[in-house]
Amino acid sequence: MTNSQFKLYDTSLSSRLIMGTALYPSPQSLIDSVNAGGSEIVTLSLRRETAGDGAANDFWAHIQKLNVNLLPNTAGCKTAKDAITTAQMAREIFGTKWLKLEVIANDDTLQPDLFELVEATKELSSQGFQVFPYTTEDLGAAEKLLEAGAEVLMPWGAPIGTGRGLMNPYALRTMRSYFPDTPLIVDAGIGAPSHAAEAMEMGYDAILLNTAIAKAGDPVAMGKAFKLAVEAGHLAHQALLIEQRDMASPSTPVAGTPFFDLDNLN
Amino acid sequence: MNVTINGKAEEITEITLAALCKRFLDHPHTIATAVNGQFVSVNDRPEYSLKDGDKVEILSPRQGG
Numbered sequence: 001m002t003n004s005q006f007k008l009y010d011t012s013l014s015s016r017l018i019m020g021t022a023l024y025p026s027p028q029s030l031i032d033s034v035n036a037g038g039s040e041i042v043t044l045s046l047r048r049e050t051a052g053d054g055a056a057n058d059f060w061a062h063i064q065k066l067n068v069n070l071l072p073n074t075a076g077c078k079t080a081k082d083a084i085t086t087a088q089m090a091r092e093i094f095g096t097k098w099l100k101l102e103v104i105a106n107d108d109t110l111q112p113d114l115f116e117l118v119e120a121t122k123e124l125s126s127q128g129f130q131v132f133p134y135t136t137e138d139l140g141a142a143e144k145l146l147e148a149g150a151e152v153l154m155p156w157g158a159p160i161g162t163g164r165g166l167m168n169p170y171a172l173r174t175m176r177s178y179f180p181d182t183p184l185i186v187d188a189g190i191g192a193p194s195h196a197a198e199a200m201e202m203g204y205d206a207i208l209l210n211t212a213i214a215k216a217g218d219p220v221a222m223g224k225a226f227k228l229a230v231e232a233g234h235l236a237h238q239a240l241l242i243e244q245r246d247m248a249s250p251s252t253p254v255a256g257t258p259f260f261d262l263d264n265l266n
Numbered sequence: 267m268n269v270t271i272n273g274k275a276e277e278i279t280e281i282t283l284a285a286l287c288k289r290f291l292d293h294p295h296t297i298a299t300a301v302n303g304q305f306v307s308v309n310d311r312p313e314y315s316l317k318d319g320d321k322v323e324i325l326s327p328r329q330g331g
Contacts, residue, residue, distance in 0.1 A: 020329075020330060020331030021329045021330060021331075022329035022330055022331045023329070023331070024329075030329075043330050043331055044327060044328065044329060044330040045327075045328050045329065045330025045331075046298060046325040046326065046327065046328060047325060047326065047328040048272040048273070048323065048324065048325060049272070049290050049297050049324045049325060049326040050272075059327060059328060059329060060296060060326070060327040063327070072330070073330045073331070075330055075331065081303065082303070085300050085303055085304065085305050086325075088298075088305035089298030089299070089300060089305055089323075089325055090298070092298050092305075092307060092308060093296065093297070093298045093325075093326075093327060094327070160331070161331075210331035211331070
């Protein structure tokens with residue numbers, strides 16, 4: 001048992017690695033990396049169409065071949081109003097109720113605007129969307145997002161694209177303990193498979209990342225590395241990790257230690 | 267009339283949003299539209315009459331994280 005099933009809204013999934021589709025060196029690299037990562041969900045966006053530009057259609061054709069669940073985002077939106085309109089457009093094109101809701105507060109940190117996020121979550125949930133809000137570890141905001149209709153929360157590990165890993169493991173651990181029954185996904189800031197494993201060992205349900213695989217020297221190999229790390233972390237959580245101790249404790253039995261009864265010859 | 271399409275001012279002769287969308291793609295379901303910040307569904311485009319000064323957004327699927 002390395003990969004037990006879990007649910008996000010009403011969809012059963014096996015893979016706990018959710019992958020972004022941006023920044024890959026080529027469309028084929030994207031497809032091969034998603035296959036190597038074993039991801040069953042990919043994120044994607046909507047951007048302004050340019051007349052006569054076939055690039056968008058090529059991308060869309062490649063994604064459809066992957067045959068995975070689509071999680072459209074509202075990346076770049078800075079108000080609830082813009083995010084809601086983008087969400088409605090995404091639902092029509094992608095044919096899914098799922099939405100990775102991003103409402104960005106600040107261009108330097110790309111941190112979520114929690115106030116607009118809650119407002120947008122409430123409206124979109126009332127319109128039948130299944131919202132995956134990109135949020136922080138703030139427990140008060142998390143409670144309000146759940147009250148607003150979200151059934152999944154996606155706290156950041158670190159700011160988007162930084163690859164710094166879990167900046168606040170204490171807060172992420174607290175969040176996991178505080179919401180034991182809510183699917184929680186660490187989204188953003190993951191740079192290495194060890195970061196993903198750390199979050200999974202804490203009991204997070206899944207990991208969402210993009211840059212760490214797409215910008216790796218070998219994205220396909222890194223996709224496989226993240227797949228293994230997420231599975232390892234999840235299995236370790238299920239297997240129950242040991243408590244940390246302050247003092248050393250021998251692992252080899254003390255009883256029967258040879259020469260135990262001899263004085264030091266010197 | 268003069269409208270803004272994806273942030274760019276243009277003079278157009280098309281009357282409806284559906285007619286304008288034909289400029290962009292032969293397959294209307296691979297784009298989504300909004301006018302003045304409000305979503306306009308594919309089914310509403312043929313009846314949606316554009317006005318002078320409208321701000322039209324025409325979006326298509328793209329890579330995302």
